[in-house]
Amino acid sequence: MNNKIVLWCILLLLLTLSVAAAPYHLKLLAVQESDDKLEGSDADIYLELKEGTGRVFLETTPVIKSDTQISTRFAKDIACKYFKLNCNQYDFLFTIRAQSNIIGGPSASAAIAALTTIAVLDLPYDQQVTVTGTINSGGIVGPVGGMKEKLQAASKSGLQKVLIPLGSTVEPFPLNQSNSTNTTAPLNLIQYAQENLSLEVAEVIDLDELLFQLTTKHLVKPFAPVVENQQYTQIMSSLQQVLCQRTEKIEQEMTRDRVHLDNQTAEALLTKKLQADNATRSQDFYAAASYCFGANIQLKSYYYQQKKVSPELLSKLIDVLEKNNEELKQKLAQQKIETISDLQTLMIVQERTTEVKTEIEKFRSLPLETSAEELSSRVAYAEERYYSALSWMQFFKMDGKKFLMDREQLRNSCIQKISEAQEWSNYVGIYIGNLMLININEKIERAQKMSQQEEYPVCLITASQAKADANAIFSSIGLNDGAIQEFLNSKQKAVERVIAANSAEGIFPILGYSYYQYAQSLQQKDKFTSLVYLEYALEMSDLSIYFPEENLASSVTPSNFFQAPYFLVLEGIVLGVIGTLLVFYIHKSIYRKSKPPRKILI
Numbered sequence: 001m002n003n004k005i006v007l008w009c010i011l012l013l014l015l016t017l018s019v020a021a022a023p024y025h026l027k028l029l030a031v032q033e034s035d036d037k038l039e040g041s042d043a044d045i046y047l048e049l050k051e052g053t054g055r056v057f058l059e060t061t062p063v064i065k066s067d068t069q070i071s072t073r074f075a076k077d078i079a080c081k082y083f084k085l086n087c088n089q090y091d092f093l094f095t096i097r098a099q100s101n102i103i104g105g106p107s108a109s110a111a112i113a114a115l116t117t118i119a120v121l122d123l124p125y126d127q128q129v130t131v132t133g134t135i136n137s138g139g140i141v142g143p144v145g146g147m148k149e150k151l152q153a154a155s156k157s158g159l160q161k162v163l164i165p166l167g168s169t170v171e172p173f174p175l176n177q178s179n180s181t182n183t184t185a186p187l188n189l190i191q192y193a194q195e196n197l198s199l200e201v202a203e204v205i206d207l208d209e210l211l212f213q214l215t216t217k218h219l220v221k222p223f224a225p226v227v228e229n230q231q232y233t234q235i236m237s238s239l240q241q242v243l244c245q246r247t248e249k250i251e252q253e254m255t256r257d258r259v260h261l262d263n264q265t266a267e268a269l270l271t272k273k274l275q276a277d278n279a280t281r282s283q284d285f286y287a288a289a290s291y292c293f294g295a296n297i298q299l300k301s302y303y304y305q306q307k308k309v310s311p312e313l314l315s316k317l318i319d320v321l322e323k324n325n326e327e328l329k330q331k332l333a334q335q336k337i338e339t340i341s342d343l344q345t346l347m348i349v350q351e352r353t354t355e356v357k358t359e360i361e362k363f364r365s366l367p368l369e370t371s372a373e374e375l376s377s378r379v380a381y382a383e384e385r386y387y388s389a390l391s392w393m394q395f396f397k398m399d400g401k402k403f404l405m406d407r408e409q410l411r412n413s414c415i416q417k418i419s420e421a422q423e424w425s426n427y428v429g430i431y432i433g434n435l436m437l438i439n440i441n442e443k444i445e446r447a448q449k450m451s452q453q454e455e456y457p458v459c460l461i462t463a464s465q466a467k468a469d470a471n472a473i474f475s476s477i478g479l480n481d482g483a484i485q486e487f488l489n490s491k492q493k494a495v496e497r498v499i500a501a502n503s504a505e506g507i508f509p510i511l512g513y514s515y516y517q518y519a520q521s522l523q524q525k526d527k528f529t530s531l532v533y534l535e536y537a538l539e540m541s542d543l544s545i546y547f548p549e550e551n552l553a554s555s556v557t558p559s560n561f562f563q564a565p566y567f568l569v570l571e572g573i574v575l576g577v578i579g580t581l582l583v584f585y586i587h588k589s590i591y592r593k594s595k596p597p598r599k600i601l602i
Helices: 002-018 066-082 109-121 147-156 189-196 207-215 230-256 263-281 285-306 311-333 340-365 372-397 407-432 434-452 456-476 481-504 510-522 527-540 565-594
Strands: 024-034 037-051 056-061 090-098 129-131 134-136 140-142 161-165 170-174 184-188 200-204
Touching: 024 090, 024 109, 024 129, 024 147, 037 109, 037 147, 056 066, 066 090, 066 109, 066 134, 066 207, 066 407, 090 109, 109 129, 109 134, 109 207, 129 207, 134 456, 140 161, 140 207, 140 456, 140 481, 147 161, 147 189, 161 207, 184 189, 189 200, 200 207, 230 263, 230 285, 230 372, 230 510, 263 285, 285 372, 285 510, 311 340, 311 372, 340 372, 340 456, 340 510, 407 434, 407 456, 434 456, 456 481, 456 527, 481 510, 481 527, 510 527
Parallel strands: 056 090, 129 161, 161 200
Antiparallel strands: 024 037, 037 090, 134 140, 170 184
16 A cells, blocks of 8 residues: 555655646737727737747747747846846747737737746746737837727727826827817826726736736835945046036136126026036935036137137147047056956946047048037047046945956947847837937947957947837837926836845946936936936946856755756756656556565475
8 A cells, every 4th residue: 555655745746746737828909900990809919938048939820020020039038037036047929810911019028927937937827818019128118000900900809908108097089080180189098998898907017016916926026226336426526526626627727718608608607607616415426416517518619719719729639639648548457357347447438438439530621611619519528528438437445246258248239239239229210220320320329339349348338228218119109298207217216126126236237327317317307318318227226137247156945956067967966866756656556566466384
């Protein structure tokens, strides 16, 4: 009897270890054109995980558009990064089954990100709930179109609940399709779904809220508020003082040389100085430094114009600047880079010295008939950019966790970031056309040029900005005025989460935090530019993912033990032993039944 129990236990264990998990599944919602009008339809997405290296495979019936393959991979990557999932141990096999002839659009990406998380963590979830929305950097769920038609399709397919992006509850629709004036009235989607479709609709803003609706679990632990690093505060305060004191110095030179500001310039200068003073009082030293930097360019340019500095003298100033700039670049080449703060300081100083070099080349290529105003402006900008670079050198003094940042690692990070920027640019271009992406593609080309010249830190910051620009455009597609502030607040929280997480690990992102602060100062007057700087902050706050930690302990921790290659070997050995025991017990059982009874002699 005991042997039978052992046999059944071993068989049950073997079955548990060997049975493949069923595919994870969610309903998708789509729209298609039918007789010149939109019609909702449903689809099914399945996900299987196989042992692998993080690759994404997509099979569809019927054929797909190219953007679906890209958005699937992006959604998987964003989910893995957002929840810090170890996705490199799996290959992801997605299958989409739909009724429409062509599957396309990014509106399934939120569902794909959710299904990725559910599969990797093997979470129980409600398949009667689905979501329609894009997934953006920072794990933000973004708006999509055709919401009314998608809700109708959800009701027909028997779903009980649909999750939609925050700010999508009201959608305009034609009251009279035949009316040429196309009169519209708002449609409350939550009310419409409840009264007409017996369907529950709820808004979600990010992946954590989305997963909570599907699994009833919050996967992201509350993070501590962002605390400004004291070293950062001291150094940025010093940087701000250097640049703002330079404003006063230029004004003193102008007073000494009896150069007086006209009313327009004086008013513009006063505005910048007031902005700098307000930012300083708020301890937003980066914004204050930026305002003073802008004032310095304007003052210096005006000064050269009023003094009527000759082109010959301006050329001599450029010669001196070129010499100083080259000396600074040589000093940078000798700088030891060990921390993320070091890297970001190198990135921003190299970016500025490169800009100075570019402005010098542009100045020298200008035709003889170039106006004195333009000549003066170029010299002023180049000079102030050089002083800005000098000011940022102070950040090499910051402490932080050490990483391996040799030339090969920098090169790889540069190439990776260019690839990411190109993919996002191509992806966004599918929806808005390439004409809107000229500036982004120019940045990508500059990054590629920097890579060829082996100026990898400049390449990294330029490619990061290009990717962030593309993300900002993609995030704003379909975003109405009523929802943009809530969207910005959510994006800000995403930035804060990344900064807080990195700070807790001894990695304070000086650029990410600076852009984060600057974005806050812009929210009231320029929301789109604020969104751009929040995207910059996201890109610059998590650069450590591209670099291994220095002297990383090779010992296995409980968190990675079961993902280690030798655990798979151990698992194989255990299975082999179990199999051997199983054969032994089966053989022993058969042997006992077939062996004649032993005679007992008295």
